[in-house]
Amino acid sequence: MGREAEHSLADFYFSDSDDPLCPPEGFVQWAEAGSWAMSMYEPHMLGAVAPRMAIERAGERSDVINLSSYNYLGLATHPEVVEAAQEALRTYGTGACGSPLLSGLSDLHRGLERELAAFLGQEDCILFNSGFAGGMGTLAGVLRKGDVAILDAKTHLCSIDGVKLSRAKLVFFDHNDPDSLDQALTDSEGARRLVVVEGVYSMDGDTADLPKLLPVAEKHGVGVLIDEAHSILVYGAHGRGVVEHYGAEKSIGLQFATFSKAFAGCGGFTVGPRALLHYMRYYINAYGFSCALPPAVVAGLRKALEVATRDNSLRETLWANTRYFREKAQQIGLDLGHGSSQVVPIMVGSDRRRLYELTRTLHRRGLFLAPVDYPSVPEDGLRFRVAITAAHTRADLDRALEILEDTIIRGRVDEAAE
Ligand SMILES: Cc1ncc(COP(=O)(O)O)c(C=O)c1O
Known part of the structure; x- marks a missing residue:
């Protein structure tokens, strides 16, 4: 790597090729x-x-x-988790073979939805077959053109892509800065708005400063969505995330998290009020038009939740x-x-x-x-x-x-x- 160190992936997003099926010439040489x-x-x-x-x-x-895997609680090879997944594999086979709306949800899936909603003190839960798709879909499911999404500047790409998909206006506030959030909320008065933060920021390892940010959102009467991908089962006295850590349960509108980190599985979920989630089930394409999680994965996730929360x-x-x-x-x-x-x-x-x-x-x-x-x-x-x-x-x-x-x-x- 000599002069090529002067370039990065950021330089090849736009292409010099006439054909979208040909990668940029510069990228090929650089790579x-x-x-x-x-x-x-x-x-x-x-x-x-x-x-x-x-x-x-x-x-x-x-x-x-x-030191690279997000297996925070070590559950990827936990004997009880592996055994639960194996047992479901024998009973339920390999795949769900259908979208959740039509033919993909088993009693295992319904059980996990109930358990997660109860664990997090919420009315309902939607499961997703990918964390990224779940984060993206949750935002695309509730935001519409003309709305304004106000994201912490360090928010994960799945949230950014979700806002783009919804065609809502995408606005960033400076990382964890309540004054910057206040300004963004003042500037967007009159629109339907949503604030988006993360439990633990995945590149920096710091938490959302909820004690400072939530009063600002509250002052403007704007709801907050939190992505707890890296904090679920890790933060809080019972593992309920940064929301529990800061005692902010009553101030969060939607709590999203992935199964790919401490749960050591795959997929994601959103918990929140029943009426809202009922609506979202029909408007999140990544949910309604994509196959449900494999039952064996769901069985592993249920056992992971049990092991992680029994003490x-x-x-x-x-x-x-x-x-x-x-x-x-x-x-x-x-x-x-x-x-x-x-x-x-x-x-x-x-x-x-x-x-x-x-x-x-x-x-x-x-x-x-x-x-x-x-x-x-x-x-x-x-x-x-x-x-x-x-x-x-x-x-x-x-x-x-x-x-x-x-x-x-x-x-x-x-x-x-x-
Ligand atoms: C904050 C955050 N949200 C969502 C995701 C996407 O999750 P998954 O890898 O389970 O698709 C990640 C992935 O690292 C993440 O860090």
Whole structure:
């Protein structure tokens, strides 16, 4: 990666080709010249998601400590969860084979809807077969042309795409800034509006500042939707998310979360008032026109919910691991940004070539972290993103910290020769 480090994916969105079925010429050349760096993406995981596992990248196999998977409570391989999914697979077969509206919902799906609504103290729940589609669909389901969606500037792409799909006006307020939110709400007076925030911001690992933001939304009489993808089962005394953590249950209109993180499955869900969700079921195309979750996945999710909520032990281990890792990482001089959650960014500056050289070195030395590059994050905020889990042992975390100190702090990095 030489001059190609001067470019990023942001440079190839618009195409110079006459045919939409031909990728831009510049992209093809750039990707070829930097192929060693691009090979850091889509590594093959050789086995179940676990704290220690093997990965293969560009034909190179590495035994690694995995700090990249969102398996926050370690449920991906929990024996009870695996057993529940296996049992449902035997009884219900492989797929739901129909959309939820017509022929896809089993008694397992209905059970999970009921359990999630009860867990979160809400009247109803809609399940989605993808977290991204669920987040996008929830916004597209309630917003219409002429409405204004007011999103925190660090909100995930699924919410942004949902607003675009609805053709509502998309407005951002400065991250976690109540004055900026107040201004956006004042500027949009007269329109139907919705404020959108996230429980834990996925690139920075900080939480929505609900105590400051909610009074502003309330003052303007505008409802709030929260995406708890990274905070459900993790935050709050019972795992009910950042909403529970801040005691904000009464101030949130819709709570959305994904099953791909602490639930260690796949899909997502939205909970809220029954009448609204009844309406949404018919207007979220990603729900009504897409196959329901496979029953075996649903059975695994139900068991995951049970295991994660019958006591607080997994959450306590996760938080003890998070505190341990954050403290030690700061002691060795890593820049962790401003968050305090189990999502821990490690900031590496603006040198894109170094980001990829570091990634390759980390894999070779036995630590699995993925590069987070512009335009996913600002050009001067390139980073790695650590996902701490309850399944990591102190020995896993210590070894990971040694590798990080050796590479990022002491600069022992394999330079790119290709
Ligand atoms: C905040 C947030 N919302 C939604 C999603 C999409 O979820 P999924 O990966 O389950 O499709 C993600 C994915 O990482 C996310 O971070």
